[in-house]
Amino acid sequence: MAVYTHVSAEALEALLARYDVGELVSAKGIAEGVENSNYLVDTTRARFILTLYEKRVDAGDLPFFLALLDHLAERGNPVPRAIPDRAGVQVQTVEGRPACLIEFLPGVSLSHPTPRQAASAGRALGAMHAALRDFTPTRPNGLGVDAWRPLLNRCSGDLDQIAPDLFATISAALDDVERDWPRSLPTGTIHADLFPDNVLVRGDSVSGLIDFYFACTDIRAYDLAVTHSAWAFDATGAPVDAGVGANILGGYASAFGLSSEERAALPILARGACIRFLLTRAWDWLNTPADALVTRKDPVAYLRRLEWYRANPGCFA
Numbered sequence: 001m002a003v004y005t006h007v008s009a010e011a012l013e014a015l016l017a018r019y020d021v022g023e024l025v026s027a028k029g030i031a032e033g034v035e036n037s038n039y040l041v042d043t044t045r046a047r048f049i050l051t052l053y054e055k056r057v058d059a060g061d062l063p064f065f066l067a068l069l070d071h072l073a074e075r076g077n078p079v080p081r082a083i084p085d086r087a088g089v090q091v092q093t094v095e096g097r098p099a100c101l102i103e104f105l106p107g108v109s110l111s112h113p114t115p116r117q118a119a120s121a122g123r124a125l126g127a128m129h130a131a132l133r134d135f136t137p138t139r140p141n142g143l144g145v146d147a148w149r150p151l152l153n154r155c156s157g158d159l160d161q162i163a164p165d166l167f168a169t170i171s172a173a174l175d176d177v178e179r180d181w182p183r184s185l186p187t188g189t190i191h192a193d194l195f196p197d198n199v200l201v202r203g204d205s206v207s208g209l210i211d212f213y214f215a216c217t218d219i220r221a222y223d224l225a226v227t228h229s230a231w232a233f234d235a236t237g238a239p240v241d242a243g244v245g246a247n248i249l250g251g252y253a254s255a256f257g258l259s260s261e262e263r264a265a266l267p268i269l270a271r272g273a274c275i276r277f278l279l280t281r282a283w284d285w286l287n288t289p290a291d292a293l294v295t296r297k298d299p300v301a302y303l304r305r306l307e308w309y310r311a312n313p314g315c316f317a
């Protein structure tokens, strides 16, 4: 579930009174998601998402994320904008939390993407990188390659509670990734978390890209590697239809292009992506009580992906 903060009807009506969006008809909490509190809000004029930012999103980063969404939407990318109130303000305070009223996008989020949907998602990622070529604000990647060793050390030997010898396995994998990490590939603004559940589709086509709260400035091909690692495997970490991963790459290359240097770096970038998601999932696993309302994501599914990329270095050729 992802409703950490309850929003009263009075608070919601007071919020909507600041906007030209009609009168409140109904509001209900959205169960999906783990980071923020999300409500589906219907007014007499339209449907919206109300997001209250919880623990992981730093309010100081919101201007970057909102400028990014405006920039992408202005260039025709299917991303939800935060609606400005009558005074032009996008970030409000609701029940003591920073909050935004956000455009509702049509479509459903995917749990088992098909190769055609993957091709559309790859194209959407490429189109997003193209539209961000002239986006000038920057934000360091707080979960980039330089953050993984400190995070590994914070998890420490507790990792072995998750799988035997996990600390030693990830330590050795990280030695390789740090040694071979590309330092001169093109960088730009990246989504950094384009999992199937952050993509909305109608039929075979992408209708929305959401959840930009890890967006940052980093290697563009790393975004492609993250996306491949998220789409080409099932929830247990077993590879799915090879057409899914191939079409993520093909769709991306057709929309933005992929240089031979970027393609050659994908195996190491993908192993880095596996370490990133394994470590953040492991941290949450070790620090979230098993009976908490939030569903913990399985770190071992990313160990399986890491092993698969090590065994299949030619998969991006």
Ligand SMILES: Nc1ncnc2c1ncn2[C@@H]1O[C@H](COP(=O)(O)OP(=O)(O)OP(=O)(O)O)[C@@H](O)[C@H]1O
Binding pocket: 002, 030, 032, 033, 034, 035, 036, 037, 038, 049, 080, 102, 103, 104, 105, 106, 109, 197, 198, 208, 210, 211
């Ligand atoms: N702009 C939007 N338009 C339509 N549906 C949306 C929109 N934003 C969010 N949703 C719906 O709300 C659900 C939860 O949103 P989201 O994934 O952003 O949650 P979160 O808790 O912020 O992030 P996370 O996925 O990292 O847990 C999504 O799966 C999607 O169904």
Ligand SMILES: N[C@@H](CCO)C(=O)O
Binding pocket: 193, 195, 277, 281, 297
């Ligand atoms: N997409 C991440 C969660 C952060 O939104 C994961 O699956 O581990």
